[in-house]
Amino acid sequence: MERELVVTGVGGQGIQLLAKTLALAATREGRHAMLSADYGGEMRGGPSKASVVIGDRPLRALPVLASAWSAIVAHHRFSEPALARLRPGGPAILNLPLVDPASLPAMTVYGVDAAAVAKSVEAPQAIGFVLLGAYNAVTRLVDPASLVAAMQELLPPYRRQHAAANARALAAGAAALDVPGADLTEVSR
Amino acid sequence: MxxxxxxxxxxxxxxxxxxxxxxxxxxxxxxxxxxxxxxxxxxxxxxxxxxxxxxxxxxxxxxxxxxxxxxxxxxxxxxxxxxxxxxxxxxxxxxxxxxxxxxxxxxxxxxxxxxxxxxxxxxxxxxxxxxxxxxxxxxxxxxxxxxxxxxxxxxxxxxxxxxxxxxxxSVRPLDFGPLPPKDWALDGTGGGTGGSRQVWTWAMGKATDPGPGPDRHWRAIAEKFAAIDAIESRSEQAHVEDAETLVVAFGSAAKFVEYVVEELRADGHRIGWFRPVTLWPFPGEALAAATADVRRVLVFELNAGQMLDDVRIHAADRSAVRFIGGVSIAESGLAYGELMDAPVIRDRIRTALSEGGRS
Structure with missing residues (x-):
């Protein structure tokens, strides 16, 4: 079974890093993963999109996804083209209050105030990891420990000081969505 | 692995x-x-x-x-x-x-x-x-x-x-078989009077060793490329045995076409795909065989129609060939435009399917 995720937001929210972290975590678990990134020259505020595909066999999915099972929507700006490709019924993690849950009527929506959660664990820069932690709590695509290890592996030496805060953000994101009905284990594997 | x-x-x-x-x-x-x-x-x-x-x-x-x-x-x-x-x-x-x-x-x-x-x-x-x-x-x-x-x-x-x-x-060394020694290489081992080597387009040699000269050399080169043409073409295809329509594409576009064709087959269409893996030598004989019994040969490529020429040369019936690709560049000029997308390709193939073909 292949699972596709589209991540959409604006430059500066950690879109690319969270997508890369998930793809690397799956790869380190011995699974097949593909990551396609799409962003402009802007460091902050411009469109930033990524897609991740994970599977247990060589992947059939295209680098430009024809459709996707799930989404992380970090910002409503620029999100329309990505959201138009979602298959109904799959999980979507929304960054509240920036994203209106009504914008995804056909999806199984989970909202998390990523900025507030990140602040609460003194990791204000890590909202991307909050969203990723929440996403993985819902989908169980990878072991949470694999996410932490992948995050640490991806940090360059001059950013190592953020590892602990990032790990707190991943855990806090997962805890924020520890709600009844959030277990999609059956459909995620 | x-x-x-x-x-x-x-x-x-x-x-x-x-x-x-x-x-x-x-x-x-x-x-x-x-x-x-x-x-x-x-x-x-x-x-x-x-x-x-x-x-x-x-x-x-x-x-x-x-x-x-x-x-x-x-x-x-x-x-x-x-x-x-x-x-x-x-x-x-x-x-x-x-x-x-x-x-x-x-x-x-x-x-x-x-x-x-x-x-x-x-x-x-x-x-x-x-x-x-x-x-x-x-x-x-x-x-x-x-x-x-x-x-x-x-x-x-x-x-x-x-x-x-x-x-x-997984990247590891692959073995494609033995190769001839590079005894022609200008590696400094062929020195001494009369022992030097030449790599020369005109092959005119030197006073002590005149060389074949351009006429013989270039004829030999032409024969070499004809021999390569005969042995090195590679291609892939699927569903040719029952296909009424064959879609030809190369590179990344072929992966998209393969994806779309599989979807269309799931919808009941008798359609297959053909991919030149080597663009030169073009797998002309394989394409001729693959197109022998089809009603339509659709060519999808992201340009104004370049491989189209080779498909027309080699298809069993060139009147069955239709172009469904086109020029499509991102606004940056650095990447593909919106045509490199499965839903768009699916629409183009569907439109071509509705337009008939050779009987």
């Missing part, structure tokens, strides 16, 4: 080094720049040399020099830069110097450039067009093998999707 999550450019560089490439020179131009960056990082660690040349012309000529000395060598750019390299590629084809040219193209508009020979003289360039990163890893090593096997430059035709997609791949 452990998979590593590598960006395409990173995997291609690693595969080139695994193939024994020890010299690389090029000039940055997106989306080739990623390959140059990765070679500059990885090649020195393998004992090789990577140079950021002052221009594409210098890069290709440095590569020609390294290859003439016997090294496995490569250069690259995107189609715009490879246009500048044509003189050296023609010289290498005619003086039999093997190296690999990576065209990390921005789109599919370089088909003519790759397959027709852009310089002077009677030559072609073997051109490999992988459909995705895992196949690109294999094709990189095959390209070096074919270059050495035939003493000729070989083009690897990539694109932005191959350069920039990250995917789990």
């Amino acid at each position: 452990t998979l590593e999550l590598l960006e395409g450019s990173e995997a291609i560089a690693a595969s080139a080094i695994a193939a024994g490439c020890r010299f690389f020179a090029g000039y940055p131009m997106s989306p080739f720049t990623g390959l140059l960056e990765n070679m500059s990082r990885q090649l020195p660690l393998a004992g090789g040399v990577c140079l950021n040349a002052e221009s594409e012309i210098e890069g290709v000529n440095m590569t020609l020099g390294a290859a003439a000395a016997g090294a496995r060598a490569a250069t690259g750019s995107c189609g715009q830069g490879i246009a500048l390299m044509q003189e050296a590629i023609a010289e290498a084809a005619l003086n039999e110097t093997p190296f690999v040219v990576f065209n990390m193209a921005r789109n599919q508009q370089d088909y003519f450039q790759a397959t027709r020979g852009g310089g002077w003289g009677d030559y072609r360039t073997i051109t490999l067009a992988p459909k995705d990163v895992p196949e690109a890893v294999e094709h990189v090593q095959l390209a070096f093998h074919l270059a050495d096997k035939h003493r000729a430059p070989v083009i690897f035709y990539g694109d932005p999707l191959l350069a920039q997609t990250r995917i789990g791949v």
